[in-house]
Amino acid sequence: xxxxxxxxxxxxxxxxxxxxxxxxxxxxxxxxxxxxxxxxxxxxxxxxxxxxxxxxxxxxxxxxxxxxxxxxxxxxxxxxxxxxxxxxxxxxxxxxxxxxxxxxxxxxxxxxxxxxxxxxxxxxxxxxxxxxxxxxxxxxxxxxxxxxxxxxxxxxxxxxxxxxxxxxxxxxxxxxxxxxxxxxxxxxxxxxxxxxxxxxxxxxxxxxxxxxxx
Amino acid sequence: xxxxxxxxxxxxxxxxxxxxxxxxxxxxxxxxxxxxxxxxxxxxxxxxxxxxxxxxxxxxxxxxxxxxxxxxxxxxxxxxxxxxxxxxxxxxxxxxxxxxxxxxxxxxxxxxxxxxxxxxxxxxxxxxxxxxxxxxxxxxxxxxxxxxxxxxxxxxxxxxxxxxxxxxxxxxxxxxxxxxxxxxxxxxxxxxxxxxxxxxxxxxxxxxxxxxxx
DNA sequence: TAGATTGTTAATCGATTAACAATC
DNA sequence: TAGATTGTTAATCGATTAACAATC
Numbered sequence: 424x425x426x427x428x429x430x431x432x433x434x435x436x437x438x439x440x441x442x443x444x445x446x447x448x449x450x451x452x453x454x455x456x457x458x459x460x461x462x463x464x465x466x467x468x469x470x471x472x473x474x475x476x477x478x479x480x481x482x483x484x485x486x487x488x489x490x491x492x493x494x495x496x497x498x499x500x501x502x503x504x505x506x507x508x509x510x511x512x513x514x515x516x517x518x519x520x521x522x523x524x525x526x527x528x529x530x531x532x533x534x535x536x537x538x539x540x541x542x543x544x545x546x547x548x549x550x551x552x553x554x555x556x557x558x559x560x561x562x563x564x565x566x567x568x569x570x571x572x573x574x575x576x577x578x579x580x581x582x583x584x585x586x587x588x589x590x591x592x593x594x595x596x597x598x599x600x601x602x603x604x605x606x607x608x609x610x611x612x613x614x615x616x617x618x619x620x621x622x623x624x625x626x627x628x629x630x631x632x633x634x635x636x637x
Numbered sequence: 638x639x640x641x642x643x644x645x646x647x648x649x650x651x652x653x654x655x656x657x658x659x660x661x662x663x664x665x666x667x668x669x670x671x672x673x674x675x676x677x678x679x680x681x682x683x684x685x686x687x688x689x690x691x692x693x694x695x696x697x698x699x700x701x702x703x704x705x706x707x708x709x710x711x712x713x714x715x716x717x718x719x720x721x722x723x724x725x726x727x728x729x730x731x732x733x734x735x736x737x738x739x740x741x742x743x744x745x746x747x748x749x750x751x752x753x754x755x756x757x758x759x760x761x762x763x764x765x766x767x768x769x770x771x772x773x774x775x776x777x778x779x780x781x782x783x784x785x786x787x788x789x790x791x792x793x794x795x796x797x798x799x800x801x802x803x804x805x806x807x808x809x810x811x812x813x814x815x816x817x818x819x820x821x822x823x824x825x826x827x828x829x830x831x832x833x834x835x836x837x838x839x840x841x842x843x844x845x846x847x848x849x850x851x
Numbered sequence: 852t853a854g855a856t857t858g859t860t861a862a863t864c865g866a867t868t869a870a871c872a873a874t875c
Numbered sequence: 876t877a878g879a880t881t882g883t884t885a886a887t888c889g890a891t892t893a894a895c896a897a898t899c
Contacts, residue, residue: 432890434841438834442815456856465820468856469892476858484857485899501837502844520734521832530833531840571843595843597836601656606679612842614835618735619744620652621828622811623715626745627648628826629785629809630716646866670880682880683868690882698881699875 429477436474437497439464444494456487506533507595509571510563512584514539514547514554517599518575522549532571536563540580564591571595578602643691650688651711653678658708670701720747721809723785724777726798728753728761728768731813732789736763746785750777754794778805785809792816 443464447455457468457475464471475481475488481496482488498504509532511518518537527534537549540557547554555563563569572593576584581602588596595612598604605613657678661669671682671689678685689695689702695710696702712718723746725732732751741748751763754771761768769777777783786807790798795816802810809826812818819827 430890434838435834437841438831438837441837442834458856465817467892469894470890472857472859473891480858482857483899484897485855487856500841502840503837505840505844507840507843516734516737520730523730525832525836527836530836531844532836571839594846595839597839603679612839612846614839614842616830616832616835617652618739618830620649620656621830622739622741622744622746623652623655623717624648625785625809625811625826625828626716626719626721627651627714628828629721630719630745632808632826644866672880681868683870684866686881686883687867694882696881697875698873699879701880 433474433477436466437501440471440474441494441497441501441503444490444497448490448494452490454487455490455493457482460488502531503529505531507531507571508533508535508567508569509573510534510536510538510560510569510593511573511575512538512557512560512588513575513599514541514544514549515575518573519549521573521575521599522552534573535567535569538563560587561591564588564593569593571597573597573599574602574604575599582607647688647691650680651715654685654688655708655711655715655717658704658711662704662708666704668701669704669707671696674702716745717743719745721745721785722747722749722781722783723787724748724750724752724774724783724807725787725789726752726771726774726802727789727813728755728758728763729789732787733763735787735789735813736766748787749781749783752777774801775805778802778807783807785811787811787813788816788818789813796821 443460457471461468461471475493478496478500481493506528509527511522511534514537518539522534522537534552537552537554538557538560539545539554542556544554545556570593572588572595574581574584574596578601581600581604585596585602585604585608589608589611596604596614598613598615599618601617601619604611604615657674671685675682675685692710692714695707720742723741725736725748728736728751732753736748736751748766751766751768752771752774753759753768756770758768759770784807786802786809788795788798788810792815795814795818799810799816799818799822803822803825810818810828812827812829813832815831815833818825818829
């Protein structure tokens with residue numbers, strides 16, 4: 424199915440395809456052409472065909488793509504059914520919200536533990552999980568073998584925690600801290616969510632817009 | 638200062654430069670060369686010089702860049718001191734966390750109102766703000782003229798809310814919903830934060846890693 | 852068969868990297 | 876002046892778009 428290494432730009436587009444195709448399937452659409460999908464998504468048909476062909480031929484000449492099948496294939500590529508055991512470190516504002524708001528199960532992960540160094544948060548219930556103290560972290564990792572970690576901790580704490588987690592065998596990180604995980608752990612799979620950076624990009628856009636209207 | 642239009646790829650790197658330079662300044666560093674910065678950030682020196690030169694010459698041949706000055710210049714480009722009046726729509730898990738966790742003031746915005754359609758949340762205190770009902774939204778926008786909005790609402794509600802806000806004169810959106818704002822409002826400045834997409838990208842990476850180790 | 856649309860190759864465009872002259 | 880490092884031009888690389896033959 425796969426054809427060598429697929430570029431990062433293509434991978435970043437897959438979740439969006441997956442979302443659109445899920446919607447279309449829910450709406451009862453059976454087939455769709457690359458042209459029609461391109462119009463709905465604001466892309467070129469060429470790009471869509473190129474993207475899909477990185478993983479092999481999902482379509483049929485003269486017909487297009489079967490929506491349900493394509494949706495499933497992309498889900499498979501993304502690994503949405505992997506249910507990789509995952510822990511969260513940091514149960515502050517952001518951690519709590521992420522744990523409650525994100526459907527990990529539908530996106531390839533299973534949240535099995537939440538940890539915080541603040542003793543006041545210990546025992547707090549988040550969904551079906553109870554926040555544990557970081558003293559329990561090592562033992563938990565040894566017995567439950569989580570593969571991924573969500574880091575919702577401030578930057579100063581992140582370096583040490585990351586070192587620990589890597590030593591416990593965790594290889595994938597969803598990183599909400601400002602700590603540059605990838606620089607210290609080049610082998611880890613890291614997905615950064617720098618909300619502050621995103622907001623500043625918006626600021627740039629708004630500033631430019633106002634400058635143009637002056 | 639500016640030299641025509643700057644590419645999106647460059648803009649996306651600016652907040653990271655800003656962060657690193659802020660750190661270096663805090664550490665007391667006076668000057669830095671593109672080569673040294675490149676090593677710390679994991680980029681090429683060439684790219685750094687190209688990036689900075691999109692906005693004019695910030696450096697000095699034979700010397701490098703003044704850290705404090707460069708930090709300030711990039712902050713200015715990003716508009717970190719604009720304090721653009723901003724409202725948030727949606728005070729659920731995610732909205733609450735974003736409002737409490739993000740320092741809007743340091744990133745070009747000033748959060749002046751939070752709205753939710755759920756009457757049970759009305760009156761809830763978040764930081765220095767009190768959640769208002771959506772009935773007050775129109776009046777508030779007319780009197781306080783917010784320029785940006787943070788959308789922390791589910792997808793089904795987003796289309797209608799976005800239309801309203803655009804009609805009230807809001808031109809920049811920090812969009813946490815899965816609604817594709819930019820497709821419907823091409824003129825708006827939109828920064829999407831698709832947390833689910835980000836998590837699925839991580840899933841792909843983890844899956845690939847495990848495949849490789851098999 | 853004729854029409855439609857893919858899969859794939861070729862052309863274009865843009866972004867990154869390399870090289871080096873300018874200059875502090 | 877000599878050494879260092881920028882600003883900028885040229886070369887390379889990668890990603891997107893266009894074109895079209897293959898084929899359903």
